[in-house]
Structures are given as C-alpha cells and as structure tokens.
Amino acid sequence: MPQRIRPGEVAIDLPATFDxxxxxIGRIHTxxxxxxxxxxxxxxxxAVCTIEVDERxxxxxxxxxxxxxxxxxYFMDEAPRDVMLQAPRHYRRPHGAFALRSPARPxxxxxxxxxxxxxxxxxxxxxxxxxxxxxxxxxxxxxxxSIDAVPEATVGWHVDERDx
Amino acid sequence: MPQRIRPGEVAIDLPATFDxxxxxIGRIHTxxxxxxxxxxxxxxxxAVCTIEVDERxxxxxxxxxxxxxxxxxYFMDEAPRDVMLQAPRHYRRPHGAFALRSPARPxxxxxxxxxxxxxxxxxxxxxxxxxxxxxxxxxxxxxxxSIDAVPEATVGWHVDERDx
Numbered sequence: 001m002p003q004r005i006r007p008g009e010v011a012i013d014l015p016a017t018f019d020x021x022x023x024x025i026g027r028i029h030t031x032x033x034x035x036x037x038x039x040x041x042x043x044x045x046x047a048v049c050t051i052e053v054d055e056r057x058x059x060x061x062x063x064x065x066x067x068x069x070x071x072x073x074y075f076m077d078e079a080p081r082d083v084m085l086q087a088p089r090h091y092r093r094p095h096g097a098f099a100l101r102s103p104a105r106p107x108x109x110x111x112x113x114x115x116x117x118x119x120x121x122x123x124x125x126x127x128x129x130x131x132x133x134x135x136x137x138x139x140x141x142x143x144x145x146s147i148d149a150v151p152e153a154t155v156g157w158h159v160d161e162r163d164x
Numbered sequence: 165m166p167q168r169i170r171p172g173e174v175a176i177d178l179p180a181t182f183d184x185x186x187x188x189i190g191r192i193h194t195x196x197x198x199x200x201x202x203x204x205x206x207x208x209x210x211a212v213c214t215i216e217v218d219e220r221x222x223x224x225x226x227x228x229x230x231x232x233x234x235x236x237x238y239f240m241d242e243a244p245r246d247v248m249l250q251a252p253r254h255y256r257r258p259h260g261a262f263a264l265r266s267p268a269r270p271x272x273x274x275x276x277x278x279x280x281x282x283x284x285x286x287x288x289x290x291x292x293x294x295x296x297x298x299x300x301x302x303x304x305x306x307x308x309x310s311i312d313a314v315p316e317a318t319v320g321w322h323v324d325e326r327d328x
Binding site for chain 2: 010015018021023061084094100101105107111113136147157
C-alpha cells in the first residue's frame with residue numbers, strides 16, 4: 001500500500017516483471033502490531049523479539065547458538081518500492097533511497113544487527129529489531145566483527161542535519 | 165547450477181512457489197570472472213570494484229557521496245538454495261546455512277560492508293566486495309556505526325575451528 005508522495009519526493013515506474021524470487025523462511029514476532037508503533041530503529045529498543053524459522057529450514061540453524069550477534073534480513077511488505085527521492089519528516093530535505101535506511105526502496109529488504117539472547121529449537125530470541133509483528137523473514141547470517149564492524153564509518157548528510 | 169552435496173551435508177525440498185519478487189537494480193563489476201577466482205571474503209581484497217546502478221534508479225543515489233561506508237546487498241545467482249547443512253572444505257565439520265556466510269542459502273542474498281572511494285553519476289567505486297563480475301545488485305544502504313558496528317561480536321564455532 002504505497003504512501004502518498006510528499007513535496008520534494010520523486011517516484012519512478014518499476015519494471016513490469018521481477019528478476020528473481022524470494023522465499024519467506026519464517027516470521028518475526030515483535031511487540032509492535034502496526035508500522036506506526038515501531039521504534040525508529042532497532043537500537044532504540046531493548047525489546048526481546050522472537051525470530052521463528054519455518055520447520056522446513058530448521059537444519060540451517062545448527063551452531064547458531066554459538067553466535068553472539070546476527071545479521072537479520074526481513075521483508076518490509078508494507079513499504080512502497082517506487083520512491084527514489086524521499087523526504088522523511090525528521091530530516092530537512094529529500095535524500096535518495098540508497099542514502100537512507102527507510103524501508104521504502106526497490107527491494108524493501110531491511111538489514112538489522114541483533115544480539116542473540118536465547119535459542120529454543122526454531123525460535124531465536126533477539127534484541128535490536130524494529131519491525132511490525134509478523135514481518136516475513138528472509139535470511140539470518142552470523143555477524144563477524146572482523147568484516148562487519150566499522151566503528152569509524154560516517155554518514156555525512158546525517159551529521160549535517162542532526163538536531164542534537 | 166547446484167553443486168553436488170558433500171558428505172555430512174543436508175539438502176531440503178524448496179517450496180513450489182516464491183513469496184515475493186526482487187528487481188535487479190544494477191550490476192557489480194569486479195576483477196573476478198568466475199566464482200572460483202573470488203576472494204574468500206571482501207575484507208581479503210583491496211581491489212576496487214564498481215557498482216553500476218541502472219538509470220531507472222539513479223535518483224535514489226542523491227547524497228550517497230557523503231557516506232563513507234555502504235551495506236551492499238547482491239544476488240548470488242550461481243548458489244544452490246537448498247543446502248541447509250553445509251561442509252565447507254576449510255572447516256572441520258558441517259554447519260547450518262544460517263551460521264555460515266556461504267552464498268548457498270534459501271535466499272542467496274549476500275551482505276557486504278564496503279568503503280566508498282569514488283562516485284561518478286551512477287557508478288560507485290568501492291573496496292570490500294568478493295563477488296563474480298556481473299553479479300546482480302539488490303540494494304545499497306548507508307552504514308551507520310551507531311547501529312551497525314559491533315566490535316565485540318563473536319562467532320563461537322568459528323573461533324573453535326580457526327587454524328591460526
């Protein structure tokens with residue numbers, strides 16, 4: 001359900017067909033029933049969320065309990081896919097979709113880093129998610145600090161517009 | 165083209181239909197023509213690779229030049245999607261697909277953190293990729309150290325099996 005375009009935003013025509021397909025491999029259970037209840041990002045919340053992997057894929061979880069942090073990919077199925085220039089209310093001016101972490105993008109796949117706190121069979125309790133209850137799960141990967149942690153990374157436009 | 169199953173590996177039957185579709189929004193140009201030429205992970209290489217975003221999505225790049233590091237999602241189109249328990253040659257025993265960064269997973273979407281070194285219109289030069297030349301691009305996101313950098317993260321099974 002595409003949202004209306006705000007002033008300064010630009011939408012495009014999407015291709016008529018997809019190039020590849022995704023399986024929903026499970027669901028994410030969170031305390032937030034609606035999109036507007038969700039925290040702005042997962043780091044803003046200490047809520048424990050539960051990732052439930054479908055039985056079909058359960059063998060893929062072996063050794064996951066030894067991993068401290070996970071990269072979770074999930075499908076933002078309520079997000080519009082055609083808004084390339086976006087004007088979120090909390091920023092001063094429009095930015096490109098690829099310079100934002102907005103769920104609205106051609107492939108609305110969110111990527112969150114979470115801390116794994118418990119594993120019980122196909123259910124993983126994690127801290128650090130921001131999505132609506134029932135969000136479709138796409139993938140889980142182990143987070144390797146050696147390749148994934150870049151503490152010195154900066155987002156210039158964001159620093160310039162930060163209120164605080 | 166699925167690879168043969170090695171001893172200790174487990175494959176599953178995948179669903180008959182997909183749940184959602186992906187657009188390929190560009191291509192990644194790298195020095196590696198074949199999968200077997202690629203570095204084991206992007207952090208092992210200083211090669212400059214070029215992400216070329218299709219003209220249709222170009223407006224989504226506004227302000228990207230101010231971002232130091234990007235999260236790049238790309239589609240590993242040669243990877244099998246059905247191998248849930250995997251025995252990579254360089255590890256001692258099989259591990260679940262979700263405990264590995266192997267391209268073989270139900271949704272073969274790789275997630276790499278790269279350093280942005282130059283932007284020229286729809287072409288982004290980056291360091292830190294590991295994929296075959298021509299790999300389809302799925303998404304680009306800004307890397308925020310505040311939510312994405314976890315230097316203390318550990319992968320227990322990997323520490324146990326590391327040779328060095």
